Amino acid sequence: MRPVARVAAFLAAVSIPISAVRADEGMWTFDAFPAAKMRADYGWAPDQAWLDKVRAAAVRLTGGCSASFVSPSGLILTNHHCISSCLQDLSSAKTDYLKNGFNAATRAAEKLCPGQQAEVVTQIRDVTAEIKHATGNATGAAAVKARSAASAALESAGCPDTKTTRCQVVTLYGGGQYKLYTYRKYSDVRVVWAPEAAAPQFGGDPDNFNFPRYSLDAAFLRAYENGQPVNTPQHLAWAPRAPVVGEATFVVGNPGSTQRLLTQDQLAFSREISAPMNVTLYSELRGRLISAMKQSPARYREGKDELDSVENALKVYLGRQRAFNDPAFMGRLAEAERDLRAKSANNAAIGNPWSDISTATAAYRTIYVPYRFIQPTSDLYSYAATLVRAAAERAKPNGERLPGYSDSALPLLEKQLLDSKPIVPWLEQLYLEWSLSKAREYLGADDPDTRLLLGKESPEGLARRLVTGTRLADPAYRRALWNGGQAAIEASKDPLIVYARKLDPRYRELTEDFDERYQGPVTAAQAKLADARFAAYGDTIYPDATFTLRISYGKVAGWTERGRAVPPVTLMGGTFDRATGAEPFALPRGFIAAKAKIDPNTVYDFVTTNDIIGGNSGSPVIDRNGAVIGAAFDGNIHSIAGNYGYDGTQNRTVVVSADAIQEALEKIYPAPNIVAELGGR
Template identity: 25%
Template sequence: MRKLILSLIIAAFVLPVQANEGMWFLMHIERLNYRDMQKMGLQLTPEEIYSVNHSSLKDAIVQFDRGCTAEIISDSGLVLTNHHCGYSKIAELSTAENDYLTNGYWAANHAEELKPKSLSVRFFVRMDDVSKRILGQVNDKMSELDREAAINREIAKIQEENSEDGKYTVSVKSFYEGNEFYYFVYQDYNDVRLVGTPPASIGKFGGDTDNWEWPRHTGDFSLFRVYADKDGNPAEYSEDNVPLNPKHHLTTSLKGFEEDDFAMILGYPGRTNRWMPAGGIEQNVEYAYPAWVEASKTSMDVMKGYMDKDQSVKLDYASSYAGIANYWKNRQGMIDALKQHETADTKRKAEKKFQKWASKKSNKKYADVMPVINDYYSKTNEASQHDNYLGLLLRTRMATIPYRLGKSIGYYLEQNDAKKEELKPKLDAEIENLYEGLYVPLERDVLAAQFKLYSTKAKNIAPMVAEIADEANKTEDGWKEYLNDALQNSIFESKEKLQGFMANPDAEVLQKDPLLLLSNDLLTRYRYNSEEQKQWDNDFERAYRLMVQGMRLQNPDEKYYPDANSTLRLTYGKVISLPEDTRNDANKNYYTTLKGTVAKYQPGDAEFDMPKELIELYEKKDFGQYADKDGYLPVNFLTDNDITGGNSGSPVLNGKGELIGIAFDGNIEAMAGDVIFDDQLQRTISVDIRYVLFLIDKLAGASHIIDELTLAK
């Protein structure tokens, strides 16, 4: 539990909600938000946004690959999301000979749509409040572990009652730190195929340099399609499957928009925690995030050296590198923004007011809450630093493969011959899967660099690592030399070597394998929790839950929204500028144009190259029906919607519920947005849907895709 808490994106005290702040449950829109949304420009009814019995907007919004959002934009199951959301699947489908990630891909018909090995979308069916039912199973005398066990027993019942014999996936989640509970019913479709993607020079234009920056000029989109059986039900991949006819699909707007126009976003924001105290903010700024940043950069530097030399390696590691790079910049931006905002000081002032309220006799239940919380953070500061160094080390695949396969092989060797025969195909498949795309020289050098960093910067490190470090840290290449020797003497060095071992397996050889011993040491340390730590966690979790409960009682007239936790939410605001910026050629600083994109063009540059055909279209001003009424071709735009990670790919909708863009990023000035909502600086960066359609039609020549859409002109 400690590692889960320390990994949460931190957040600031819940202040009075701004008009554009909040990630709202759809079932609460009518009660909490509808009047405000109407005043700002919404023309839909609450029933048109969320309905259990009728088609509504929520039926067109899907969770994509469990980490992003996407939207259904045709009556044939066409799915629109970000390029970076589809990135790993596009890379998986690519080869050095057919490099779709670099060059793009457009299926001319359904038969040419490409199926990744594993990709699903999740449709939201309904939700309901089960707080009273679940909280009726617990009492204040329970330990946190007993409380959790009682809650989980009731959750299991709720899931079984609502799954309709496995037709639906049911998820029960806690909100307000365990003070409320809701269940969510979903339907998953696992046959999802790639329809089209622009080249990386468009989908990732600007690269790491422009990431989290404005002005932005990125065509961050990709297209997929959901397939079902002939009756429209979820089905595993089959050539007999047909494109899904969804309950609802979005209308796509070509009408454009103006500054101050209403804009709302529906999506699956991943994680916020806007209740976390000053101690948590300071812990992340001073200990946890600096370790994350340093360890991320260490991996990136090594990976990039290998990826630049070999296109196959680049494709195999493209998604992993992109994920590390994204959070590397995010965490550094968080550190800078939290310091600049002096967020911890703001929190501490609010906590003093809460403590004064809690000291009243009528509120004595909450009197010890803040002291317990502050004590917890002071005791776990160094542990948070350690866990981030070790966590990034464990993202290196060769650090965990021996552990994962060692357990499976060990279990296999304990069985009788009949059971071994049954287990062997599954074990062979696991070996194939874990070694796919693995490049040992890269893995070795990343691991060596991470071991050196971990063993010199973290405290209370894994015992075996500490023992090896006494010698390995004496020289620059000490860890490389150690790992070279360990690899040569390990059955886990390669898939082929491991398969050779499995032809005549020996339990003693397995148990003494140097990489397995090291991998076991790392995972054992990562999961270690002393009895003392367990008590700290118990006390902290209780205090944190009571803090949130008490703060809501302290300010009962406020409108509250629950923290993000990958459940469907709606956020609303407006199209809005940032202060004037000379780097943006647009007349107002809420949008960018293709002119600005071309101005950034640097031939041959990995981040700012672009297709010559796009430049030719710009020079001819061949924008077709996708140009703005003022003649320019829009690219990206800004709104003040409240989003976070997981919202990538979310639709940006106008007051009629029509699609005007796809959210893909935020601005670095408001990087503390998961921590404290800044009404003046908070911005969502989105791809203008007109740029998306222009690229599909004019650049890719895939007009058959345009013909699928319902267009509002």
Template identity: 25%
Template structure:
């Protein structure tokens, strides 16, 4: 596949939207998309997809813990999402003795379902356009700071007007770089419990090697349940809570599908940058992403050493490692794809066309947009590289932990004895949570490796780090010695030392603590902007907003969709293959089978090991009602839906709105998808719902879960 000669149709600024391109607002489906969707196979009405007054599909789609998507699949609040979306909660609930991450977990009844410390789902209630209201308050003579302050004041009013006394969470978001504004009303439930998960050897089969690759053979799913009070309202965890009775839940379809069948996905895509100028793409490819890739690999190499030596450390850091590894491969894939597709060159051509349009009479306010944008990127290239090296240090637990706790401890010290007694329980809880799973030897070695990289590669580094580097000659031994001494002399070295300090606090000790100074120094440098940088940023924000406004005016008859920003969207396309791939045993290259999974099996390998029970089921061909009509057990399949990060766990729905799969990844050949849409190669990789049900029923023996589903006839 990687050697396939690309036939690329790039969706740049001014090209028409392809049939399967776009992350669309549900409230605009009837006006912008419904006819196209009907022609492709949709059998629902717009009202059945999005309704304010009646139950509709949108009521079954939830945002899962702020970063993924999930769906309600039963009348008892059962939630289906990806294994990797529930990964940190599964790891948190696991111990070396009860290792659910490695071995899997299946609750036999509601009482056995497990409550993680923190997990929530967000239901979407409604949305509305407030662009005219907000934009009527601003004008072109305002500075960016004045504009932002005015908008924020109005946003606060809109959110207050629509939260119904705190019952709902209301969020006003900007779209098209500040040219439109919409508010979104949500209801959050925080009592969410683990129901079931396959072992990691199924849920993460293929590991980092197969991540972003096709053909794929991963059972990437997990099950949770939403609980509410007896009246169905959100409530903090209580044994008295009951499974939620949702407004709507999805019907599960076990009948399969074929190539070119209609497929739509609803979910919460995190972020795209389809309007990004050429200068931004070049900055990412040459400066920002290479720093991210190098710093990520540096952390991963050190972490893996400790994780391989101790299973408890492996569990404690499994989620952090998986997140870093995912973005490491993603960023490298972005570099490769954007370079191969010559995306920046394509955008430059569109910018030249825009500049020509802007020079015409009546378009004068757009004439200086491109020069301002190009100047910004030229002068911030090195800054973007520096910030990405620095970010990886701030992603370490001990790089950020002293800063996060420091201000609370400072406030605690300033209070009288009675107030301290009041604050101490909450402060101790925060300390316990933040220190849970911290392995100091790993943290020291990761920081040492990151400091060596940062000081050797980044320019204009944090002053406190430059000073330390000067005293230890920036040597490997010097950084090890500095960190050993800093940890030994810090109240932040361990939970116990910090708790002892709180029993007899001293403001001067905190002020001069080496790890506190280290952490706050990193944050101060990350947040620092020179006067020139502030001016550049203000000019850029205004120019970028005008660029998007102008591009839409330049081509007023086109259908436009806003960049993703973690708001609910719908994307539609088809089940569709990639060119033939000899690595896939399937008859057509749009699905994979359990046969292909077993072919990848490597006993004892941390990425390609398999449970013996699954192999036994394969050898017996004991697939039950979950086999395809042709006899094979389907595992994963492809659609050409337009998705990005945040869509993980999104339901793949057929024309009737029935659940046929679970989105979990994209293909590396189209990794530039956050910036451009490649109509030829863009694919969504999905878990076939039949494989999910097979694993729940035949592999795990949890048929009681199947019994509570609504199955299509």
């Protein structure tokens, strides 16, 4: 479940019947863990002390991944694919850390990951009353602005020390609840160990979202502060052992986004408009990348991580389309809405939120395409747009700014903008050409927004002019513009800054329209739907994923695929049996060199019934003793429909075992310092 690079996708869907929550379904918040439900299902459930301990060790990484502290000295376990962009950023033509791996023999050799931040939840506070009071009777864009202002005020009050803490107001149940999450943050995160890419990527795109898997998708980072490793006494114990079939497992992490609580009208929008568009767009982007990468070995190296992300995204969108075309699955979604409507028929307090959402969704259909394409895609353009927007927003009072530019959000925004990171010009040009040409295709050549985006230039010519003419690849230049504020932005003649200045008013206009006609009405309606669900089903429901800390429980178990039992584990020796000698099934060099040392019966990857989604990548998989037995890195192909609903008969989480990671640390890519640290020595 790779985080998707560069491209933001619009996704919408709905849930299976809330009244029929399966035994292992649910991405539960830590302040509402269903202990009684788990105890009824498993005969045991963790107590509050257990929950507090694992919560304190769970880590959220910027870029869309999860992780955990596994030593008292800030050592962090996550997935290799969660740090592949860091390895790529640190690499050069002479030193390719992504291809060859990274292994810091000493702490002095650990290298800073640009833009990375590690965050640990320290407090969750319900602020629903404050947010709803601030919103009052406001509607549309006015309601959105009132919520944003109230959120900004709560975040600033909750985290006056923005150097070490971060506060974030999170919307749950689509607007039914609001929680203030407080994080202890670590802005100096360094890579410690990562295997050569051929080990986690063995099987490539054919094996992605499939099982059996033979993937060493693991890596270690370390959090630093004031130049020293942080002290993390609340870390998880390391348990390099084979999983036991049927044993209870917990996944603790930050699932990114699900759409299990939306309506049939919103589902129709996704099925008819956004999902087909995503498949088309990513298919073409994949083709453009493959063609460009064939031009030279250097381009292949520079584009490989991007291609992996795009192929992962494309497989997700294709899987969601398959879910839309499954009559039984779609029937359950429709039944969910009928069930809630029936149970809410006599609840006059909620009115008719379904009708309100239907009206708003119809309006969204008219603005979706221009709103999606008004922001071209590339890292350089993102820098330009952020600088232009931040200069204007920072001049305003905190409560009047756009989301993402409040005082609480600015430190991370500044870090990601100013951290030194290599820019690959041909990739920047390719992404701009792709996004601009697709804008012209979907909007039409004569559309005013197309004319705004392109003027008299072609997508190719404009992209070439902007990329070759800009200085934004230089972090010192970005810093000068950031520090110079509005005056520096207005005086800049950098072509990308000029271009971003030209597009910004239209982006703000479309955002206002989106808030007025869709976001505002839908949030109000979803708050009523949340009240309806609570009235109908009590506390048995959980909120959609929001890239905030959650816990799911399940067990080690296979499933049945086309009448065939899929075993729950693979063994490391199977890597050699599966190898063909050709990519993506070529043996990693480390495996070839260490074949005689590797125990072929070591459990490599395994599957569980835990309910996860993208964003859970890197999450620790924990046993009932609170020890780490693996790291979640994928789901099976059936779990893609988990965006809309959970099916416990087939949805599976794919995990790299701690036993296999230990085997790699000892024999394949030896790191005795990490082995000693994990062992408490």
